[in-house]
Amino acid sequence: MENKRQTPLTPLGELGREQARAVAKKLKSIDADVLLSSDWPRALQTAEVISKETGLNIHIFHNLHEQDVPEIVQGIPDDSEINLRFIHERTKAGKVLDFNWKFEGEGESMSELLLRAKDVCNTLATEYKNKKIIAVTHGIFIAILVATMIFGFDADKKTIVDFFKAFHHHNAGLSVLDYDEDSGQWSLVCLNDHSHLI
Template sequence: MKLQTHLYFVRHAHSDYTPDELGRPLSEKGAEDAKKVAEALKGEKISRVISSPYKRAIQTVEGISREINLEIELLDGFRERLLSSEPAAEFQSAILKAWEDEQFAFEGGESNQAARARGVKEVLEILQHYEGERIAIGTHGNIMVLIMSYFDSRYGFQFWQQLGMPAVYCLSFEDMKLSEVRQIALDVKAI
């Protein structure tokens, strides 16, 4: 019988915008919602916690790491996709353009194809090394959906647009094949 590996992708909670991508912390609401993430994951028998190196992603999974008394392993492949070297004047149209053309990248930014490859590489390595485990992964909306879209094309731009902040999706794998996706309910209110 094949062991199932369950990856709980956790899109970070709300953060107040600053240009410091790496150090931007959760907002007051985000910190409260992060407690709800920990509560929701408490019964899932999480055996390992991994996160993007960005502070807001780390802070969103800190509660579950404390709950199970494990350090958070930081993996750069789960950092948010860099859209461009400069903030986009029209973010929604810029992100749509990136989703419409998989290979397009703004100056200094990553294409969907490049960002997805980075994230999927991390996922495949996790699946190889931690078969049968239940792993929480603190990450970001765009890279999370890009990774999900690699395994199931139903996850795309429209899915990303309606994604909550925070949001938790459990992707279950048998070997390297996705067998199920389920949303973990969170009692949080939209901003």
């Protein structure tokens, strides 16, 4: 079977559904107040499982979606020439800290992704004040969101790139962050807990 890049419309597979059930059982114990989800199918399907387990209604938060990539690389084989070129150019852009790079001028740049992460941080801190929030999102965006929370909005590019390269969030892994309203700072409580998947 050929491995392909996912698209925004790719649904969960059987493994993804199993992982969603496992994380939902774990999340039942945290007594959350709010369940937010990206509107992309994989996240939304995971949120539906969490909703059934926790009794929380799903609130769609579009800005939790995964990084937009150009249509030309969506759904193509991992080993295709165009995908390999995309990966090579993205890696090269990361090495020179070009946060405005877009593959063939399309998709979402790192600068745009960071602005969206900043918006999500601000929304969580202001609109969901003093609430326990479950936010269902996607791998690349999780890395950028967590980096934005722990290093701040003014973190230098190298710090963001180094964190992004070093951090891989497991599917259905849990990261927990706490916002202190007085200091305006996020603190990392737990990073990428996936013990429920073992």
